[in-house]
Structure formats: C-alpha cells, structure tokens
Amino acid sequence: MVYHALNALKQAQDQILLLAEQAEQDRMFPRDIVGIMEKTNAWRSIYPIEVGGECESPDELVEMWQQCAYIDGSFGWLAIAHVLAAAHCSVYLPNEGFEEVFSNKGQTLIAGQYQPNGRGYVEEAGYRLTGRWSFGSGIHLAEWVVAGFIQVDNASVIKTDTGEPEVMIAVIPIEEVEIFGDWQTTGLKGTGSINYSVNDIFVPHDRCFKFDSGEAKRGSSLYRMGILPLSALSHGCWALGMTNRVLTELKQLGKKIVRANEKLPLASKDGFKEDWARIKARALASEALLVSAARLAKDHLQTHSTLTEVLVEKVRLAATFANEMCAEAGEIAYKNLGASAISERNNIERVLRDIQTGRQHMMISPQSYIDVTTLNFARTDQGETRNG
Structure with a gap:
C-alpha cells in the first residue's frame, strides 16, 4: 500500500x-x-x-x-x-515499446519534455528524430528520456483533423541523448532541469505515442485522465505541499522572531495568528478541490474512455487554485517575517524562492483561468446550463 x-x-x-x-x-x-x-x-x-x-x-x-x-x-x-x-x-506506449522501456521490472526513471521542439522524419519502421528541448527536470537520473516532436512526411507536416500539427512523444535511451548543464535559476535549483538534444537518431514506432491520443493501452482509471489533466493535478499537489511547508515554517519562526522595535514574538500578535489561519484554510480548501477533482475524474473513467471537457476544467481549476493559494501564502510569509524571510539561515528562504519559481509553470499559471472562462462562455452562448 x-x-x-x-x-x-x-x-x-x-x-x-x-x-x-x-x-x-x-x-x-x-x-x-x-x-x-x-x-x-x-x-x-x-x-x-x-x-x-x-x-x-x-x-x-x-x-x-x-x-x-x-x-x-x-x-x-x-x-x-x-x-x-x-x-x-x-x-x-504500444506493447513492444512498453516491454522494452520497463524491462528492468524495477523503479524505471524517465524524464523529459513534451513540447514539440523536435522533428520526426517518417521512415518505414519509425522516425528519424532531431531536436532540442528545455526543462528536462531529473534527466541526469533517468534511464529513458521523453521528447515531443512533430511528424514530417515528404517535407510535409502531418496534421490532425483540426488542421493542427499532430504532436508525438518519443521515448529514447539516455545514451542517445546529449544533455547540457545550463540550469541557472533563483529557485528549484536542485531539479537539474537542464536542456537536452538528439541529432538524427532513429526511434521505432513502438517507442512513440500520440500526445492527445486518449487511447490508453493499460492503466487504471486514475492514470487514464490524459496527459494534461494528470500533469495539472501533480503540479497542484506540489503547490499544496509547499503551502503546508510555509505553515510549518511560520509556526516555528513565529514563536522566536521578534520584529524590530517590538517586544513580543510574532506568534503573540493577533494579526499573525489571523494570517496563519488564513493560509491554513486555503491549504485545506486547495486539498479538498484537488481530491474532489481527482475523484470525479477517476469515477468517470471507470465507465468512459476520456474525460469530459467539464471534468478537465475541474482538474485545471483545482490545480491552478492551489498554485494561487501557495503564491499568496508566500506573500503573507514575506509580509510577516520581514528580513527573516530572505535570510539563508532560515529554511523558509529557500521555500519561498522555490514557490516563486514553481508558480511560473504553464500547467498552473493564470492562463488556465482564462482558458476555462473562454470555454464556459462559449458553452453558455450555445444554451448550456451553468453546470455544463
């Protein structure tokens, strides 16, 4: 368990x-x-x-x-x-690719990026792939690397029925990948989210899958919600964990920090207590939304192959809300702690830097709110109810 x-x-x-x-x-x-x-x-x-x-x-x-x-x-x-x-x-992954990638029967580590920065030139049994990708978090630990690419056949980009390029994901042995040590950021320094590239390598069809396929070959309903919803959920959980860490650090520091020109520690002030409880309430609300959205998605997929648009929105909203609450927790911490928030002797200094870096991720950015609003307004115009 x-x-x-x-x-x-x-x-x-x-x-x-x-x-x-x-x-x-x-x-x-x-x-x-x-x-x-x-x-x-x-x-x-x-x-x-x-x-x-x-x-x-x-x-x-x-x-x-x-x-x-x-x-x-x-x-x-x-x-x-x-x-x-x-x-x-x-x-x-198709069956043969699945067996190859997970052949060690242990903790297989995979990392990489799904942005379609590569070009896969169609060959009889696969693709000839070239490309360069960023944000390969944990790639230095990985045995296999994922990389997004666009298919090119006879100099023409292969497109979906909607006219958009069809994005594919290649799974590549780490030995065939060149990585670049260029991860220089203020936060999340330890992720090793470095760039990587491949040049004219062959990737068989069995080690590729469609980004938007929705065609699950295996896996329980919990993992078949789709690449983007599951990714959003994970980043929302990260934000929730960081919010809870802020609460712990504030509780510890509040008992010993006395601000300039004051006689009593922060924890004795009603304003500090109110702020701490406000963060706690937001953490609880974030967790409730994340768990609820994940449960609804799992339950739906027990009898359906894909999530509805409304359920995808619920997951994205829950994740983005958790990120927003996390960012606000960081701001409250800065306000209360003053210079102690930026002192390297305090653990919260790194926590707050990591929050500011992680909140920039596209999966949990404010763009999710904009996308959800746009879709909801379109449905309303078509005469649908507010519950979609």
Whole structure:
C-alpha cells in the first residue's frame, strides 16, 4: 500500500534534506536519491500498477505528491517529473515499446519534455528524430528520456483533423541523448532541469505515442485522465505541499522572531495568528478541490474512455487554485517575517524562492483561468446550463 511507502518517505526525510542541500549547490540532486527512493518505494508506489505501483486512490496520489514537495521543493518537483513520465509511458506506449522501456521490472526513471521542439522524419519502421528541448527536470537520473516532436512526411507536416500539427512523444535511451548543464535559476535549483538534444537518431514506432491520443493501452482509471489533466493535478499537489511547508515554517519562526522595535514574538500578535489561519484554510480548501477533482475524474473513467471537457476544467481549476493559494501564502510569509524571510539561515528562504519559481509553470499559471472562462462562455452562448 502507498501508506507504507509514505511512512518510509517521512522516515527518510533527514536523508533527503541532506541531499537537497547538496543539490542546491550542484544544481541537481545526487544519484544517491535514486537509492533512497528505491528503498522507500515512494515514487514507484504511485506509478501505475502495471509497472509496480500500488496506488488506486486519488487521495493517496495527492498525499504522496504533496508530501514530497513538503519535504523539499526540488525533490517534490522531481517526484512530479519522474512519476508523470513513467505513468504516461506505461499507459500509452504500444506493447513492444512498453516491454522494452520497463524491462528492468524495477523503479524505471524517465524524464523529459513534451513540447514539440523536435522533428520526426517518417521512415518505414519509425522516425528519424532531431531536436532540442528545455526543462528536462531529473534527466541526469533517468534511464529513458521523453521528447515531443512533430511528424514530417515528404517535407510535409502531418496534421490532425483540426488542421493542427499532430504532436508525438518519443521515448529514447539516455545514451542517445546529449544533455547540457545550463540550469541557472533563483529557485528549484536542485531539479537539474537542464536542456537536452538528439541529432538524427532513429526511434521505432513502438517507442512513440500520440500526445492527445486518449487511447490508453493499460492503466487504471486514475492514470487514464490524459496527459494534461494528470500533469495539472501533480503540479497542484506540489503547490499544496509547499503551502503546508510555509505553515510549518511560520509556526516555528513565529514563536522566536521578534520584529524590530517590538517586544513580543510574532506568534503573540493577533494579526499573525489571523494570517496563519488564513493560509491554513486555503491549504485545506486547495486539498479538498484537488481530491474532489481527482475523484470525479477517476469515477468517470471507470465507465468512459476520456474525460469530459467539464471534468478537465475541474482538474485545471483545482490545480491552478492551489498554485494561487501557495503564491499568496508566500506573500503573507514575506509580509510577516520581514528580513527573516530572505535570510539563508532560515529554511523558509529557500521555500519561498522555490514557490516563486514553481508558480511560473504553464500547467498552473493564470492562463488556465482564462482558458476555462473562454470555454464556459462559449458553452453558455450555445444554451448550456451553468453546470455544463
């Protein structure tokens, strides 16, 4: 059960934090983290069952992802990157590709980017692929790499029925990938989200799948919600974990910090207490929305092959709301802590930097609100009810 892996993860927290300190300096986690994850089974426990996972409950999935982020922002980001890539590959790869990629029967680590920055030139049994991608979080730990690309056949881009280029995902052995150590950011320093490229390599059809296919080959309903909804959910869980970490740090610092020209610690002030409780309420609301959206998606997919537009919106809204609440928690922390919030001697300094970096991700950006509003207004114009 995921419960056992979650307990093992919590017991390994001190080890993970030591590696996180090194990751801040090296701009990537040491390989020792792989062994710790194998021992705790934390990441693999929330892989699909077909590749060794144990998770059937949305509640467990949300709890594990948010707990990883709570321990450390960069570590939580790697949990997103590796679990998502493994989940998508295990659900959507053709059978032969699935058997090849997951042949080690252990904790297969996959990383990479789905943005279609590559060009795959059609050949008889696959594609001749060239491209360069950014934000390859955790790629230095991976055995396989995912990469988005557009298909080109006889100099023409292959398009969908709507006229858009059809995006494909290639799964490539790490040995065929060149990586570039150029991850320089103010936050999430330890993710190693570096660039990578391939040049004129062959990728067989069996190691490719459509980005928008919705044609799940395997996997429980929890993992068949689609690439974008599951990705959004994971990033919302990360934001939730970071919000809960802010609460912990504020509670500890509030008892000992006395602001300039004041006599009593922050924790004695009603304004501080009010702000702390406000963050707590927002964390609870974020968790409730995330779990509810994930449950609705899972239940729907037990009898349907894809999510409805309305259910996708619920997941995106829940994830974006969690990110917004996380960002606001960070602002409240800055307001209350003053210079203590930017002092490296305090753990919250890194937490707040990580929040400001993570909130920029497209999966949980305000653009989600704009997209949902646009779709809802279009449905209303067509005479649909407010519940869609």
